[in-house]
Amino acid sequence: xxxxxxxxxxxxxxxxxxxxxxxxxxxxxxxxxxxxxxxxxxxxxxxxxxxxxxxxxxxxxxxxxxxxxxxxxxxxxxxxxxxxxxxxxxxxxxxxxxxxxxxxxxxxxxxxxxxxxxxxxxxxxxxxxxxxxxxxxxxxxxxxxxxxxxxxxxxxxxxxxxxxxxxxxxxxxxxxxxxxxxxxxxxxxxxxxxxxxxxxxxxxxxxxxxxxxxxxxxxxxxxxxxxxxxxxxxxxxxxxxxxxxxxxxxxxxxxxxxxxxxxxxxxxxxxxxxxxxxxxxxxxxxxxxxxxxxxxxxxxxxxxxxxxxxxxxxxxxxxxxxxxxxxxxxxxxxxxxxxxxxxxxxxxxxxxxxxxxxxxxxxxxxxxxxxxxxxxxxxxxxxxxxxxxxxxxxxxxxxxxxxxxxxxxxxxxx
Amino acid sequence: xxxxxxxxxxxxxxxxxxxxxxxxxxxxxxxxxxxxxxxxxxxxxxxxxxxxxxxxxxxxxxxxxxxxxxxxxxxxxxxxxxxxxxxxxxxxxxxxxxxxxxxxxxxxxxxxxxxxxxxxxxxxxxxxxxxxxxxxxxxxxxxxxxxxxxxxxxxxxxxxxxxxxxxxxxxxxxxxxxxxxxxxxxxxxxxxxxxxxxxxxxxxxxxxxxxxxxxxxxxxxxxxxxxxxxxxxxxxxxxxxxxxxxxxxxxxxxxxxxxxxxxxxxxxxxxxxxxxxxxxxxxxxxxxxxxxxxxxxxxxxxxxxxxxxxxxxxxxxxxxxxxxxxxxxxxxxxxxxxxxxxxxxxxxxxxxxxxxxxxxxxxxxxxxxxxxxxxxxxxxxxxxxxxxxxxxxxxxxxxxxxxxxxxxxxxxxxxxxxxxxxxxxxxxxxxxxxxxxxxxxxxxxxxxxxxxxxxxxxxxxxxxxxxxxxxxxxxxxxxxxxxxxxxxxxxxxxxxxxxxxxxxxxx
Numbered sequence: 001x002x003x004x005x006x007x008x009x010x011x012x013x014x015x016x017x018x019x020x021x022x023x024x025x026x027x028x029x030x031x032x033x034x035x036x037x038x039x040x041x042x043x044x045x046x047x048x049x050x051x052x053x054x055x056x057x058x059x060x061x062x063x064x065x066x067x068x069x070x071x072x073x074x075x076x077x078x079x080x081x082x083x084x085x086x087x088x089x090x091x092x093x094x095x096x097x098x099x100x101x102x103x104x105x106x107x108x109x110x111x112x113x114x115x116x117x118x119x120x121x122x123x124x125x126x127x128x129x130x131x132x133x134x135x136x137x138x139x140x141x142x143x144x145x146x147x148x149x150x151x152x153x154x155x156x157x158x159x160x161x162x163x164x165x166x167x168x169x170x171x172x173x174x175x176x177x178x179x180x181x182x183x184x185x186x187x188x189x190x191x192x193x194x195x196x197x198x199x200x201x202x203x204x205x206x207x208x209x210x211x212x213x214x215x216x217x218x219x220x221x222x223x224x225x226x227x228x229x230x231x232x233x234x235x236x237x238x239x240x241x242x243x244x245x246x247x248x249x250x251x252x253x254x255x256x257x258x259x260x261x262x263x264x265x266x267x268x269x270x271x272x273x274x275x276x277x278x279x280x281x282x283x284x285x286x287x288x289x290x291x292x293x294x295x296x297x298x299x300x301x302x303x304x305x306x307x308x309x310x311x312x313x314x315x316x317x318x319x320x321x322x323x324x325x326x327x328x329x330x331x332x333x334x335x336x337x338x339x340x341x342x343x344x345x346x347x348x349x350x351x352x353x354x355x356x357x358x359x360x361x362x363x364x365x366x367x368x369x370x371x372x373x374x375x376x377x378x379x380x381x382x383x384x385x386x387x388x389x390x391x392x393x394x395x396x397x398x399x400x401x402x403x404x405x406x407x408x409x410x411x412x413x414x
Numbered sequence: 415x416x417x418x419x420x421x422x423x424x425x426x427x428x429x430x431x432x433x434x435x436x437x438x439x440x441x442x443x444x445x446x447x448x449x450x451x452x453x454x455x456x457x458x459x460x461x462x463x464x465x466x467x468x469x470x471x472x473x474x475x476x477x478x479x480x481x482x483x484x485x486x487x488x489x490x491x492x493x494x495x496x497x498x499x500x501x502x503x504x505x506x507x508x509x510x511x512x513x514x515x516x517x518x519x520x521x522x523x524x525x526x527x528x529x530x531x532x533x534x535x536x537x538x539x540x541x542x543x544x545x546x547x548x549x550x551x552x553x554x555x556x557x558x559x560x561x562x563x564x565x566x567x568x569x570x571x572x573x574x575x576x577x578x579x580x581x582x583x584x585x586x587x588x589x590x591x592x593x594x595x596x597x598x599x600x601x602x603x604x605x606x607x608x609x610x611x612x613x614x615x616x617x618x619x620x621x622x623x624x625x626x627x628x629x630x631x632x633x634x635x636x637x638x639x640x641x642x643x644x645x646x647x648x649x650x651x652x653x654x655x656x657x658x659x660x661x662x663x664x665x666x667x668x669x670x671x672x673x674x675x676x677x678x679x680x681x682x683x684x685x686x687x688x689x690x691x692x693x694x695x696x697x698x699x700x701x702x703x704x705x706x707x708x709x710x711x712x713x714x715x716x717x718x719x720x721x722x723x724x725x726x727x728x729x730x731x732x733x734x735x736x737x738x739x740x741x742x743x744x745x746x747x748x749x750x751x752x753x754x755x756x757x758x759x760x761x762x763x764x765x766x767x768x769x770x771x772x773x774x775x776x777x778x779x780x781x782x783x784x785x786x787x788x789x790x791x792x793x794x795x796x797x798x799x800x801x802x803x804x805x806x807x808x809x810x811x812x813x814x815x816x817x818x819x820x821x822x823x824x825x826x827x828x829x830x831x832x833x834x835x836x837x838x839x840x841x842x843x844x845x846x847x848x849x850x851x852x853x854x855x856x857x858x859x860x861x862x863x864x865x866x867x868x869x870x871x872x873x874x875x876x877x878x879x880x881x882x883x884x885x886x887x888x889x890x891x892x893x894x895x896x897x898x899x900x901x902x903x904x905x906x907x908x909x910x911x912x913x914x915x916x917x918x919x920x921x
Contacts (some may be wrong), residue, residue: 013897192795199913257743
């Protein structure tokens, strides 16, 4: 168990790969990066079943689950950023979320998630063509949320459920830029003084919500015979990032850091979705999320020629998906028991002029008789940016989820 | 189950193939991305010279604290400083009853044996002649003796801590003071090991025996079962400074007692080593003279007012200094290196070993809200060293002294808004042996060379043989005296190598 926890923490310390908004909040892990959702194009917030598990935007859904669900999600992304002249590629591994839900029959259901909501990651060395010196740039930022949730089906209208979750925010951000000297502007007789003298511009800080312990999501779910709907509202909040800026010359030789707090106003999120069962186990689904950003996001920045803010735009996502559920009967063929998914999405990022188009296919591969499943999703797409010469990104990702399903606390015949 | 693994294997292989084919980087891809984000891949070095700096305050800390000397000790005078030797003996009468025989013997005697510091007197790197020395050394021997009969007395002596003993030495009043004269004759051969006929080497007998006066013998006779003897040697009139081994050496100092009664064919001997030894230093220089002495913990603290440095920075960057935004800690730029150059004039100063002496700077910086002193690092300018020697030495060619005060400048600019000043301390350290060798680390000499040195105006040749070890410093202090008065009268120049986070400096 200790080894597993250690592994999870190590992987969690890595983060997602996009470089867009890296100095602001980083990349948002949509819907907690859950593999089953990713396989159907991030649609299916309204899809109910025996063991769908927690949804970070629709806590009401878990009220319809009948089985205990634990899932762990991994994401490997290969990304290439390119503009008219250059290409830069990187690969990262992250653990966007793990979730646990426990249905309690007529008492509703509880859930708990750990969600890496925003993340930025980069750890590279680069050789400066002018000076020949090596520089190292490191970004490591994570806005984590611990999310307890509760959902219950209404007593006299069992097709309807209400859910609520609280998002307790924590995390940290670190930017380290180690630079060698460029002596081009000093006389040759003066260059000895800085040869091999690296300096590190270092910024680090922690995240929390300003003036509140958490922000909240409230949702309502309707499950019909063929179609299901949900509507959710997530409260606006202000993210507070206490930063300290420093110059480091060695581990023991540093300046006294200057401190600064940036505040980021995250607007309310409205989300809705529908799932329609076409025939037996075949489902089509569509989800929409929307946030109206009023203000720009202040960057870590603090010097050089970096922009001090990241301009924002309305953050909108629409996703369409399909899922063929796997058969619950163990005696059916393996293909029959396997769930198949595909979908696509279009998302406008919170970063101005950044749009993401992506598609995915996925499968839920049953492992044994007890309902344990490995979820797999392959996704790819493009993040476009507005201006000429700006960096666009192509990405290809593999998501792998381990879902454990149990029937704790459930009596036969219920 | 096999199918699943086959499927996963295909996916893994496919992913690797995709990553190799599609997700490839240009050579300058990351560098260009960083540049577009406004992030540099190197820092532009800028230099700034600030001339005309005069210290707002100079404070001399003359070292008058006795220093416990475990391995070596000095006796005599140098540089207006008198070095006295203090001994502490704890005596316990043994079962053989030596003290009883000592009291009743017909002939008794005692002497202190001090071994010359042969590692110093045989040091080949010292270009001046240290030996021979011949003089009638006028030695002032003083002591006090207390005795007791039981173990409690001895226990009370063992409980005297080093710091308590050092404090006691500062206000020590002897019971008896006796002026004596010793004839000292030391030749070079006295300190050199000799080769015996069988090919073995015999160590030099470099002992100097200081016979104790009769009054001391009388005093010692009063000793009961346990004795505490506090003794001090001082030689106020000599012009020499003798260097001896102290206690932690096989050539340690000893107190030797002898007694012989009628009928005895041999002397009854007893040898005691000191429990502690110390050097007590008496300075004859004025307390506020801008003078530093080598070999002792003298120091000089310089303070520079902030205004001229901050004004120069303000003119250079066009920004306000000190930085007053937020908490006021300035991290807009980094001092990569800082050095302060003084005009130097060695004419009022004196050294004894003919070697240049390293001047060490230590800055006072903030450490978690408390002032802490850190010794500054030294980055050698190899080209300059090869041409004109290390710039941080005195008693050497040239007319300037350059000290690196990088940590001090970093801290000062960082905390300038809180009223920080540039404050650092200097002291004389060891003599330099690699004065114009830019290697600046201990190494093995690769070929025979002859090194020419100017010693007190004369050129001296020193042979360096292949295979010899070249040390950075001499392992012995020069008890020199350096007068900083003229240096302080002339303004100094501060040179800074800077890295700034301010943008827009590409053109």
